[in-house]
Amino acid sequence: MSVLVLFLDGVGLGEPDPAINPFARAATPTLRHLLGGPLVAQEAVSRPGVLLRSADATLGVAGLPQSATGQTSLLTGCNAPAIAGRHVSAYPTAAMRELLSAHSIFARARQHGLRVALANAYSPEYFSAVALRRLRVAAVTHAAQAAGVRLRSIDDLRAGRAVFHDLVNHRLRGWGHDVQALTPRLAGHRLGEISEDADLTFFEFFLTDLAAHGRTALSPEAVIGMTDELLAGLLDRLGARTTLLVTSDHGNLEDCRTSAHTRHPVPVLAVGPQRGAFRDVCTIADVAPAILSALNGDRAAAAARSGGVPA
Numbered sequence: 001m002s003v004l005v006l007f008l009d010g011v012g013l014g015e016p017d018p019a020i021n022p023f024a025r026a027a028t029p030t031l032r033h034l035l036g037g038p039l040v041a042q043e044a045v046s047r048p049g050v051l052l053r054s055a056d057a058t059l060g061v062a063g064l065p066q067s068a069t070g071q072t073s074l075l076t077g078c079n080a081p082a083i084a085g086r087h088v089s090a091y092p093t094a095a096m097r098e099l100l101s102a103h104s105i106f107a108r109a110r111q112h113g114l115r116v117a118l119a120n121a122y123s124p125e126y127f128s129a130v131a132l133r134r135l136r137v138a139a140v141t142h143a144a145q146a147a148g149v150r151l152r153s154i155d156d157l158r159a160g161r162a163v164f165h166d167l168v169n170h171r172l173r174g175w176g177h178d179v180q181a182l183t184p185r186l187a188g189h190r191l192g193e194i195s196e197d198a199d200l201t202f203f204e205f206f207l208t209d210l211a212a213h214g215r216t217a218l219s220p221e222a223v224i225g226m227t228d229e230l231l232a233g234l235l236d237r238l239g240a241r242t243t244l245l246v247t248s249d250h251g252n253l254e255d256c257r258t259s260a261h262t263r264h265p266v267p268v269l270a271v272g273p274q275r276g277a278f279r280d281v282c283t284i285a286d287v288a289p290a291i292l293s294a295l296n297g298d299r300a301a302a303a304a305r306s307g308g309v310p311a
């Protein structure tokens with residue numbers, strides 16, 4: 001069994017009111033087909049082949065959920081904001097980096113002998129910004145590096161073996177890289193194909209959070225439309241043994257009344273044979289053990305229960 005995780009930064013389940021929630025007014029034919037309606041707050045959905053749960057992202061800690069603690073919780077199954085005493089934005093602290101190194105789903109999957117792929121393409125500009133300390137390493141990248149998961153490059157992208165974070169390569173082409181322009185649907189095809197050679201494939205998409213903060217020229221509706229097309233492409237190529245999981249670290253894009261994060265729950269949308277592994281997910285800290293369970297059946301779940309993944 002394999003799992004393909006589409007991680008969407010800053011996507012909560014908000015009110016069904018189109019005046020408030022761009023997910024209620026944007027064109028999302030793929031999501032509507034899967035769910036029978038838009039991706040908004042609702043009772044758990046269980047349709048043929050599809051499961052939608054709401055996951056609490058506050059983890060019992062006051063204030064607005066943030067990316068570093070949210071992603072650390074999602075990747076490790078630990079309650080990172082409770083450990084840190086607060087929600088931490090952007091980049092993980094040293095203590096959170098230790099948690100990610102020891103307990104991430106990437107590390108755990110590799111300990112089980114599984115093949116792990118982080119499908120994002122990293123640009124030379126990214127590596128030089130990190131080397132010059134103009135940019136710090138975020139949770140997903142840190143977890144992958146600590147687990148010995150290779151960071152994919154522009155060469156991988158040219159070979160169809162990676163996807164850039166904007167899906168369509170607009171940014172890279174603007175920087176002068178000789179790469180093909182893609183549609184979000186084609187990017188979805190690539191991700192689906194990459195997942196055929198791995199047990200656990202992860203892709204991080206953060207234009208959702210940037211659009212909600214107003215930090216990209218793309219409107220929330222445009223980014224939601226891209227996400228929906230990406231999903232369509234993924235579903236075109238999803239193998240019979242692969243379960244797709246779409247989830248997030250905190251709310252933001254689902255409420256246009258604020259450009260800050262929200263305390264809304266986030267979606268845990270699972271499509272495919274192992275979707276039942278996500279049936280009991282209640283918070284974002286429940287997602288990592290559920291992924292391990294989906295990947296490896298009873299063996300990994302038993303290891304997680306026996307203390308491998310701290311609660």
Ligand SMILES: [Zn+2]
Nearest residue numbers: 010209213252
């Ligand atoms: Zn944000």
